[in-house]
Every structure is written in structure tokens, then in C-alpha cells.
Amino acid sequence: MLSTIADYTRLTKDMGKSLTQVATQPDVSRDTDYFLSHIGSVKTIDDFLKDYRLYSYAMKAYGLSDMTYAKAFMRKVLTEGVSDKDAFANKLSDTRYREFATAFNFAALGDQATQSTQATTGTATQYVTQTMEQKAGDQNEGLRLALYFTRKASTITNAYQILADRALTQVVQTAMGWSSTISSSDIDAQAKMITDKIDLTDFQDPTKVTKFVQRFAAMWDATQAQSDSSTNPALVLIGGASASASVDTDLLTTLQNIRFNR
DSSP states (O other): OOHHHHHHHHHHHTHHHHHHHHHTSHHHHHHHHHHHHHGGGOOSHHHHHHOHHHHHHHHHHTTOGGGTTOHHHHHHHHHHOSSSTTSHHHHSSOTHHHHHHHHTOHHHHGGGGGGSTTTTHHHHHHHHHHHHHHHHHHHOHHHHHHHHHHHHGGGOOSHHHHHTOHHHHHHHHHHHTOOGGGGGSOHHHHHHHHHHHOOGGGGGSHHHHHHHHHHHHHHHHHHHTTOOTTTOGGGGGGGOOOOOOOOOHHHHHHHHHGGGOO
């Protein structure tokens, strides 16, 4: 069973093209068109939270859809911003909140917060990426995990960041052949286990990230097939050709022009 490896390689071989294909799908194009056309008129946190279509789009873009209902919580995240080390978002172990507050930095930029590239096309790119991963997951959860890890790998600087993210943890445990039951053990022991076996600086190298994700995909497929991983042919591809996960300029061009392609 080679579906995860094959699909991962196909999508990441030209990530810009893969994302552009998602960006131009009617539902994604329509939502992105609305977001890019209206986000610039938002001047306050209240304006942002009141426009559910804008707010929910942004929340999905940063992987926070399950927290869309928690407006009081998100208001605190946005109000305090990220400049102060004691700001609410900086105290949360989940880095997605810091990313969100950085993109929509009302605390530092006031009514200009929604004018930045990060708040506009940057958020749209994030949205398209999240949508692609979600659609991939509808067909194969392993593929969604592989794409997510590829996107987040370069942000990993310590083992605790992995352990704070269930998806990253699942990828690492699967790739290394570790049972998920180790998650019930002491957090420091888990962190040591990771650093003893993995050189986290490798995740700054796209080629090494690809090899690690291919290892995960092979193990995932082997597990799903319930076969002996030592003889499963999927493992042959662990050291296979690397695939670039960089996003080229085609996607940003598409996003910037999407409202005109109706």
C-alpha cells in the first residue's frame, strides 16, 4: 500500500501548482475573494469579530477553526498582541495563537493591522494550505499529517513544541515506530526520547524533512495495511527522491488576482 507516499510526492513535487489548484476551486475562490475584498476595511478588533465570514476564514487559515466560537478568548489574544513576553498569546503553549496575533496585530498597528501582507495574502495562502490539507485528510489522514508536518517542521526548535502539538507528535511517533502509549509517560522523558533519537536541526533542511516525512508515510501505510514493516515494500521509498515543499509565486499571484477571475 503506497498511497500516502505516492500522493505526498505528487502534491509536494510542485507545491505551488498544488495549492493554486485548490485556490481556484469555486468555494475556496469565493471565500478568498470575499476575504481579500473586505479585510482591509476592518479597523478594530470588534469589527473583525463581528464579521463572521472574515473572522472564521482567518481562524481556519491559522488552524483554529475549532476555537471560532471562543470570541472572548480570541479577543484577549488580539488585544494583548505579542510584543510583551507576558502577553496572553505568548503564554499559551500552542503557537498558533501567536501566529494569529502576529498576523492581525491590532495591539501594535491599531487600525492599520489589516493592511499588512501577512494579514491579507499571507492569511489567504494559509487558508488555501489548510484547505488542501483538510481535503487530503478527507481521503487519507496520513497524507494530511505528512503535509502538516512538512509545513511546520522548520518552526520546530525543541522537543516540547512537538509534544504540544498532537499532529506533530503522531508523525514523530509513527515515523520512529513508537507506540502512542508513550504519550502517557512523563513529558520530560518523552522530550529526552525525541532529542536522543532525532537531531531537530535536521528539520531546517527541506531535503531531510522530506526524507523524514517519507519515512512516516511508509510506516503509516505499513501500519494501515497491518503488515510487517520490515518486509513492506513501502519502506524502500524512505530514502527516495526528495520533494520540494516551497510555495512559489504562482499562488500569491493567483490569490492577488482571484477576485478578477470570476
